Amino acid sequence: xQFWIIQTLNSLALGGLLFxxxxxxxxxxxxxxxxxxxxxxxxxxxxxxxxxxxxxxPDLWLAALLGGLLVAAFGGLLERFILRALAGNAxxxxxxxxxxxxxxxxxxxxxxxxxxxxxxxxxxLRRPLIVAGVAFPTxxxxxIGIAIVTAIVLHLLMERTRLGAxxxxxxxxxxxxxxxxxPVSRLFTIVFCLGSALAxxxxxxxxxxxxxxxxxxFEMLPLALIIVILGGVGSLVGAFVGSFIIxxxxxxxxxxxxxxxxxxxxxPMIFVIAFRPRGLFGRLGT
Amino acid sequence: xxxxxxxVIATVLAGIPLIAGDYYVNFTSQIFIAAIFAASLNLxxxxxxxxxxxxxxxLGVAAYLSAWLYLxxxxxxxxxxxxxxxxxxxxxxxxxxxxxxxxxxxFLMLTLALSQVLWGTAYRWVSVTEGDNGLRGMTRPAxxxxxxxxxxxxxxxxxxxxxxxxxxxxxxxxxxxxxxxRGTRDEAxxxxxLGHDVWLVRWITFVYSGFWGAVSGLLFVYYxxxxxxxxxxxxxxxxxxxxxxxxxxxxxxxxxxxxxxxxILKNYVSSYIERWNMLLGFVFIGIVIFMxxxxxxxxxxxxxxxxxxxxxxxx
Numbered sequence: 199x200q201f202w203i204i205q206t207l208n209s210l211a212l213g214g215l216l217f218x219x220x221x222x223x224x225x226x227x228x229x230x231x232x233x234x235x236x237x238x239x240x241x242x243x244x245x246x247x248x249x250x251x252x253x254x255x256p257d258l259w260l261a262a263l264l265g266g267l268l269v270a271a272f273g274g275l276l277e278r279f280i281l282r283a284l285a286g287n288a289x290x291x292x293x294x295x296x297x298x299x300x301x302x303x304x305x306x307x308x309x310x311x312x313x314x315x316x317x318x319x320x321x322x323l324r325r326p327l328i329v330a331g332v333a334f335p336t337x338x339x340x341x342i343g344i345a346i347v348t349a350i351v352l353h354l355l356m357e358r359t360r361l362g363a364x365x366x367x368x369x370x371x372x373x374x375x376x377x378x379x380x381p382v383s384r385l386f387t388i389v390f391c392l393g394s395a396l397a398x399x400x401x402x403x404x405x406x407x408x409x410x411x412x413x414x415x416f417e418m419l420p421l422a423l424i425i426v427i428l429g430g431v432g433s434l435v436g437a438f439v440g441s442f443i444i445x446x447x448x449x450x451x452x453x454x455x456x457x458x459x460x461x462x463x464x465x466p467m468i469f470v471i472a473f474r475p476r477g478l479f480g481r482l483g484t
Numbered sequence: 485x486x487x488x489x490x491x492v493i494a495t496v497l498a499g500i501p502l503i504a505g506d507y508y509v510n511f512t513s514q515i516f517i518a519a520i521f522a523a524s525l526n527l528x529x530x531x532x533x534x535x536x537x538x539x540x541x542x543l544g545v546a547a548y549l550s551a552w553l554y555l556x557x558x559x560x561x562x563x564x565x566x567x568x569x570x571x572x573x574x575x576x577x578x579x580x581x582x583x584x585x586x587x588x589x590x591f592l593m594l595t596l597a598l599s600q601v602l603w604g605t606a607y608r609w610v611s612v613t614e615g616d617n618g619l620r621g622m623t624r625p626a627x628x629x630x631x632x633x634x635x636x637x638x639x640x641x642x643x644x645x646x647x648x649x650x651x652x653x654x655x656x657x658x659x660x661x662x663x664x665x666r667g668t669r670d671e672a673x674x675x676x677x678l679g680h681d682v683w684l685v686r687w688i689t690f691v692y693s694g695f696w697g698a699v700s701g702l703l704f705v706y707y708x709x710x711x712x713x714x715x716x717x718x719x720x721x722x723x724x725x726x727x728x729x730x731x732x733x734x735x736x737x738x739x740x741x742x743x744x745x746x747x748i749l750k751n752y753v754s755s756y757i758e759r760w761n762m763l764l765g766f767v768f769i770g771i772v773i774f775m776x777x778x779x780x781x782x783x784x785x786x787x788x789x790x791x792x793x794x795x796x797x798x799x
Contacts, residue, residue: 231589232589233589233592233593233596235596280769280773283773284772284773287772287776288588288589289535289588289589289592290772290773290776292535292589292592293725293726293729293768293772294768294769294772294773296537296718296722296765296768297764297765297766297767297768297769297772298765298769299765300719300722300761300762300764300765300768301761301762301765301766303761304759304761304762304765305762307761308759416600416717416718417604419600419718420596420597420600420601420604423593423596423597423600424597426593427593427594427597456608457605457608457609457610457611457612458605458608458609459604459608460601460602460604460605460608461601461605463601463604464598464601467582467597468582471582471585471594472585475585475586
């Protein structure tokens with residue numbers, strides 16, 4: 199019983215982290231039509247920057263906020279000065295994001311070294327929550343909560359605000375959006391910053407569960423890719439559902455069939471591609 | 485190129501082991517392997533317009549399979565090589581079914597996701613792949629009783645395979661099928677309207693490209709006598725892709741020159757500093773921004789311009 203509860207919570211917590219990662223990835227892909235291959239690296243950068251911030255300010259949430267802002271600033275610069283120079287050349291943009299991902303990975307290795315750095319769970323969340331004789335790890339519950347709140351806020355942002363309406367218009371038909379006077383290129387920067395901030399903050403919030411280590415970037419990136427393939431490009435609901443599907447499959451796969459956890463990730467992807475190539479909730483063909 | 489030029493190149497290549505030391509002979513062998521690998525990727529990227537970021541799958545799986553069959557099942561090289569090639573080509577067929585549901589960046593994402601899954605599996609499936617330790621103890625085959633342990637012997641073996649591979653790939657590109665393939669790259673809709681099965685053309689190319697990727701994987705594992713999950717990594721796919729783009733995708737010579745440059749950079753730089761990944765990142769950005777066509781088309785353009793100017797001056 200305890201095993202199943204713990205694994206379910208682990209799945210949900212991982213799903214929550216994956217949502218923070220893949221929501222931005224999906225929005226960037228939907229709006230800018232590029233796969234941002236730095237996204238895994240931004241997640242890792244967030245985790246490492248968080249580690250350093252935590253040495254100065256011993257508060258995880260403040261570190262997540264500051265780290266998210268720093269990573270957002272980095273993402274904004276990347277979009278403004280490098281991707282902008284390659285406007286219209288989608289393949290070039292993707293290759294540049296891959297190059298930047300390599301640079302970030304090596305940079306982190308130089309600055310923070312090769313050993314995994316654990317991120318301490320906040321003192322007050324360490325004690326498990328005991329309900330009806332079953333222990334629930336508190337921090338994971340909090341992570342799930344954060345993911346759900348983020349999902350709701352993002353949903354409201356997309357559905358209820360002017361900014362969200364403009365982003366949706368850009369995702370659906372960029373040329374028409376431009377023609378009616380929506381500043382699409384400014385939206386690019388905003389969405390890129392937003393996505394980077396979510397990834398960076400996700401890295402720190404995930405720290406107590408995953409810790410910060412070299413290789414975290416290219417471990418998270420394929421998960422984000424698979425989630426977006428599953429859920430559909432540019433769809434928040436798709437990213438949300440896809441994150442939890444992958445969270446469950448990956449966690450239970452690792453626990454029950456550790457050797458083949460990665461192969462099992464294949465299965466939902468193949469299924470979706472075979473029967474619904476635009477993804478579960480996608481409106482765009484990739 | 486004129487036959488005379490080919491003759492000169494062939495003579496120089498054949499002469500390298502007679503003049504150069506073992507270090508350079510081994511290094512050139514590695515360039516050959518990288519050249520086959522990049523040339524096979526170029527079939528997709530350059531001629532098919534299908535940007536794949538998962539080509540390491542074929543190199544890695546062929547290498548792992550042949551090493552595993554040899555080490556764990558004790559099969560002889562003459563059996564492991566065809567089995568590994570056939571199985572990897574079959575895998576390319578399946579991956580093609582999945583990846584070719586999309587084109588463009590969707591294709592890129594699918595190939596990347598597929599290869600990352602293989603990479604993760606190579607790390608995790610310790611009972612088969614030995615995980616991070618990699619498979620050690622592979623030997624080189626001895627075709628017709630000639631041992632390849634000596635650097636020069638391996639060099640000639642690799643050279644022969646490379647020439648055969650490049651010749652067959654050049655044939656493929658130059659054939660009517662190759663023309664159709666370029667048609668699907670440039671005008672997929674019109675090709676479809678002309679009655680060509682665009683999907684099938686792409687799939688066949690995908691499989692053919694995977695086959696040559698597998699060949700380079702066999703040479704790779706014979707050369708190193710060792711295989712590690714790093715060969716399946718995104719870095720490995722990215723190195724090949726940057727080789728193709730740096731040299732000039734969609735040209736025959738481009739990937740050879742590009743992959744040689746990548747190998748030279750990697751070898752020389754990593755003997756001075758450990759920061760290969762960072763350098764690779766900067767090379768990526770630099771090439772995409774400043775030299776998007778690659779070296780070979782760039783040089784060609786320069787030469788035609790220079791030629792025209794020279795002629796104008798003479799008249």
